[in-house]
Amino acid sequence: MPTHNDDPGHGIWDQPEEREPEEIDTSLGYEGSDVRVTGIVVFLVALGVFVAATAGLCYGIGMAFNSQLNKEDGPNTKWAKTADVRQLGNLPSNPAMQNKVEQLTEAFPTPRLQTDDGNQEIADLHGREDLLLNHYTWVDDAHTKVRIPIEQAMEQLVASNSLKVAPEVVAAPLLTGDSKPVVKAPLTDGFARTGYEQDQAAAEKVEKARE
Numbered sequence: 498m499p500t501h502n503d504d505p506g507h508g509i510w511d512q513p514e515e516r517e518p519e520e521i522d523t524s525l526g527y528e529g530s531d532v533r534v535t536g537i538v539v540f541l542v543a544l545g546v547f548v549a550a551t552a553g554l555c556y557g558i559g560m561a562f563n564s565q566l567n568k569e570d571g572p573n574t575k576w577a578k579t580a581d582v583r584q585l586g587n588l589p590s591n592p593a594m595q596n597k598v599e600q601l602t603e604a605f606p607t608p609r610l611q612t613d614d615g616n617q618e619i620a621d622l623h624g625r626e627d628l629l630l631n632h633y634t635w636v637d638d639a640h641t642k643v644r645i646p647i648e649q650a651m652e653q654l655v656a657s658n659s660l661k662v663a664p665e666v667v668a669a670p671l672l673t674g675d676s677k678p679v680v681k682a683p684l685t686d687g688f689a690r691t692g693y694e695q696d697q698a699a700a701e702k703v704e705k706a707r708e
Contacts, residue, residue, distance in 0.1 A: 575606055616693035623694065 570577055580601060628634070629644065636642035671677065690698070 578605065580604070616691065619691055620694050620697065623690070 573579055630647045632646060634644045636644050
């Protein structure tokens, strides 16, 4: 059976006693009570201890990481060298600092990591290939063999009749509704320039047109 609480002061439906607001003396024109200095001092001390502990923890973690990295890298050699990049500052975008970075990277032996997206390196590679394909060059250091331009080599190869003609391939019969494709021009010349090189060629054409 449910029991009833006969105490009127502890009933579940009893409302809390209403308290009248404290009277504030406004005759002073300002707050009568001051802030407790003890609470502020305790907060500042706790904050200082927390900041110092966090800084010490971060410094210890950094030292542990650096010691582990130095242990894995080993002593400085021609392949692994510690570079002080702090002297470069925030690397502002100016030619002087870029030359300084380039001199720093040149201190490492090849092969090196690409300092840009590689577009210029590919363009330089194609330029060297064009020199070999389109000009006379020596093949050996003794200057006994000469590499001739590729166009001249193809003409001599055709003139010598040394090319073997491939057997004609018989195409399969077309199905209903199909048509024989017509190729009006070669799809490629065997060497495709990159978009970066095409942009450079277009810029050179514009400069020549202006001249």
